[in-house]
Amino acid sequence: xVSPVTSFLKEAENVxxxxxxxxxIKFNIGRYDSAVKKGIKRYSEFELAKQRAANxxxxxxxxxxxxxxxxxxxxxxxxxxxxxxxxxxxAIDIVLSLIKETGARSLVKSKSMITxxxxxxxxLEREGIETIETDLGEFIVQVAGExxxxxxxxxxxxxxxxxxKLFNEHFNTPVDLTPEELTLFVxxxxxxxxxxxxxxxxxxxxxxxxxxxxxxxxxxxxxxxxASMPKFHIVIAGVEKILPQLKDLDIFWPLLAVHGTGQQTxxxxxxxxxxxxxxxxxxxxxxxxxxxxxxxTNLYQDSVVKESLVCIRCGSCLNGCPxxxxxxxxxxxxxxxxxxxxxxxxxxxxxxxxxxLSFASTLCGKCGExxxxxxxxxxxxxxxxxxxxxxKLTPLKERILLSLSTFFLLHRxxxxxxxxxxxxxxxxxxxxxxxxxxxxxxxxxDKSFATQWIKRKNNSD
Numbered sequence: 381x382v383s384p385v386t387s388f389l390k391e392a393e394n395v396x397x398x399x400x401x402x403x404x405i406k407f408n409i410g411r412y413d414s415a416v417k418k419g420i421k422r423y424s425e426f427e428l429a430k431q432r433a434a435n436x437x438x439x440x441x442x443x444x445x446x447x448x449x450x451x452x453x454x455x456x457x458x459x460x461x462x463x464x465x466x467x468x469x470x471a472i473d474i475v476l477s478l479i480k481e482t483g484a485r486s487l488v489k490s491k492s493m494i495t496x497x498x499x500x501x502x503x504l505e506r507e508g509i510e511t512i513e514t515d516l517g518e519f520i521v522q523v524a525g526e527x528x529x530x531x532x533x534x535x536x537x538x539x540x541x542x543x544x545k546l547f548n549e550h551f552n553t554p555v556d557l558t559p560e561e562l563t564l565f566v567x568x569x570x571x572x573x574x575x576x577x578x579x580x581x582x583x584x585x586x587x588x589x590x591x592x593x594x595x596x597x598x599x600x601x602x603x604x605x606x607a608s609m610p611k612f613h614i615v616i617a618g619v620e621k622i623l624p625q626l627k628d629l630d631i632f633w634p635l636l637a638v639h640g641t642g643q644q645t646x647x648x649x650x651x652x653x654x655x656x657x658x659x660x661x662x663x664x665x666x667x668x669x670x671x672x673x674x675x676x677t678n679l680y681q682d683s684v685v686k687e688s689l690v691c692i693r694c695g696s697c698l699n700g701c702p703x704x705x706x707x708x709x710x711x712x713x714x715x716x717x718x719x720x721x722x723x724x725x726x727x728x729x730x731x732x733x734x735x736x737l738s739f740a741s742t743l744c745g746k747c748g749e750x751x752x753x754x755x756x757x758x759x760x761x762x763x764x765x766x767x768x769x770x771x772k773l774t775p776l777k778e779r780i781l782l783s784l785s786t787f788f789l790l791h792r793x794x795x796x797x798x799x800x801x802x803x804x805x806x807x808x809x810x811x812x813x814x815x816x817x818x819x820x821x822x823x824x825x826d827k828s829f830a831t832q833w834i835k836r837k838n839n840s841d
Contacts, residue, residue: 383733384733384734385736387713388711388713388736391707391710391711391713392706392707392711395706395707395708395710395711396706401537401708402706404536404537404538404539405536405537405705405708406705407539408533408536409536409699409705412533412641412642412699413699414642415641415642415643416638416641416642416696416699417642419638419639419641419642419644420638422638422644423638429631429634429635430635430751430752430753430754431754432631433631433632433635433692433752433753434690434753434754436623436624436628436631436632437690437692437753438687438690439624440620440622440623440624440690441620441680441686441687441689441690444619444622444680444689447589447622447624448589448619448622448671450589451587451588451589451592453592454588454589454590454591454592454593455592455593455594455653455654455669456592457592458592458593458653458654459655459657459667460653460654460655462668462669462670462671463668463669463670463671464670464671465670465671465672465673465674466673466674467674467675468497468498468499468672471498471500471616471672471674472498472499472500472503475500475503475504475581475616476503476504476507478614478668479504479509479578479579482578482579482611482612483578484509484578484612485508485509485510485578486509486510486512486573486576486577486578486579487504487509487511487577487578487580487581488512488570488573488574488577488579488580488581488605488606488610489501489512489513489514489518489580489582489606490514490580490581490582490583490596490602490603490606490607491513491515491518491583491598491603492581492582492583493531493583493693493715493716494616494617494618494672494674495581495583496527496528496715497674497715497716497728498672498674500581501522512570512573512577514570514573514574514600514602514603514605514606515534515598515602515603516563516566516600516602517534517535517536518534518535519570520534520538520543520546521534521535523547524538524546527710527715529708529709529710530695530698530709531693531694531698531717531718531720532640532641532693532694532695533695536709537708537709537710540558540559540562543559543562544556544557544562547562547565551565553565570602574605574610575609577606577609577610578610578611578612579610579611579612579613579614580605580606580607580608580609580610580612580664581606581613581614581615582594582596582603582606582607582613582614582615582616583596583615583616583617584596584615584616584617584621585597585621585632585636585692585693586622586623586628586629586632586692587617587622587623587669588623588624588626588628588629588651589622589623589624589625590624590625590626591625592653592654593626593652593653594615594617594651594652594653594669595623595629595633595649595651596650596652597633597636597645597646597648597649597650598647598648598650599641599643599646599647599648600647600648601647601648603648603650604648604650607650607652608662608663608664610664611664611665611666612664612665612667612668613652613655613664613666613667614668614670615652615667615669616670616672617669617671617672618671618672618673618676619671619672619673619676620676620689620690620691626651629649632692633645633646633649635692635694635752635753636692636694636752638752639694639695639696639750639752640694652667655667674728675727675728675729676689676728678727678728679724679727679728682727684760684763685723685724685727685760685763685764687760688720688723688757688760690753690755691720691724692752692753694752695718696751697718697719697720697746697747697751697757698718698719698720698721700746700747700749700750701718701719701741701746701747702742702744703740703741703742704717704718704719707740712725712737712740714729714734714737716728718747719741719747719757719761720747720755720757721737722737722738722740722741722761722764723738723757723760723761725737726764731767731768735764735767735768735773735774738761738764738765738768739765739768741758741761743758743761743762744758745758769782792830795828796828796830796831801826803824804823804824807821807824
């Protein structure tokens with residue numbers, strides 16, 4: 381069996397040197413970057429807004445157990461039911477039990493990363509339950525038999541020509557349809573699914589503790605239709621999604637929109653307080669919220685990496701990361717890719733199997749700079765690396781090399797003793813093994829930096 385790290389390195393090399401893939405990602409992320417720059421300019425005090433959001437989320441993490449209990453009490457008071465799932469198996473069992481009670485055979489689902497995390501679609505399909513993704517990007521990758529490529533933009537790796545060809549193969553639509561025509565086709569196709577669905581599943585961008593509400597923000601209306609048209613609405617959400625009260629959305633919804641798509645606000649901002657009341661004509665007759673842990677306690681119990689629980693899944697760290705932009709989303713082989721995925725995946729799944737993701741970073745700092753809730757992602761990546769070394773999960777030769785390099789870097793005289801010639805010889809001998817065959821390093825100068833600096837200082841005096 382191929383190890384996760386071997387698979388990662390092989391796939392990373394294949395994707396990084398695929399010019400067609402690089403072209404598509406460069407184009408799509410370029411459009412994102414342009415939109416986000418415009419969105420940020422709408423703020424008069426952008427950093428202040430980020431700091432306030434960061435403060436709120438850190439208070440949430442400090443008081444997470446109490447806020448979760450408050451949310452449960454509030455939303456059950458609104459007529460909904462709450463279930464707690466320790467892991468993905470529990471979550472799947474709860475969903476299947478609820479669906480079997482209703483005798484449902486069809487389900488519509490809006491975009492939700494946690495349902496990808498627990499592999500909901502695969503389990504439902506094994507039970508013969510038709511499960512339809514209703515977000516356009518999710519629908520595209522579902523038809524293609526793929527997983528989401530990106531937290532916010534699931535089909536970022538596909539061009540409009542790719543989508544037209546895919547729909548031609550599966551639905552016999554003309555191969556030359558424009559993006560607008562492709563969208564209209566999907567709209568008509570999904571509308572029938574919405575009308576006939578027995579169950580609707582959504583995730584949650586935020587869970588509001590005080591008022592007992594589920595906040596979902598989107599651009600297509602599919603989440604609203606998934607929640608309101610079927611008679612049964614199931615919400616699946618991670619326990620970290622809590623916000624203290626409704627007024628906090630004033631900060632978080634615009635920040636999420638700006639960082640996710642560059643918009644001032646998304647087109648549809650939905651609040652679900654529970655099933656429809658006797659005085660209401662529309663809406664689900666039953667609403668259930670499943671609160672999922674699935675490894676989040678591991679993050680919560682670590683005093684350092686618990687910072688990652690404040691993430692609002694905007695995807696901005698992926699778009700800013702030079703590594704992600706070169707190796708793509710699928711190379712990570714996990715639900716959450718990019719810098720945030722590299723931080724949390726080892727703790728959510730297996731540190732031994734996924735520790736290598738934290739080493740797949742240049743530590744350039746862009747991810748920490750752009751994060752709307754100021755997660756110190758570069759520091760958390762370094763922390764995971766240190767943890768991997770302390771647990772002796774990295775190869776012995778790497779640990780020896782790290783100890784030697786640390787020793788030399790802490791002693792200037794040793795660094796200066798080995799001249800540029802010896803250093804260049806060492807690089808030539810070990811470059812391929814350490815840095816890879818396709819990367820070249822500049823030659824070390826004959827004289828060390830310290831020697832050059834002293835000479836320069838003397839000359840200036």
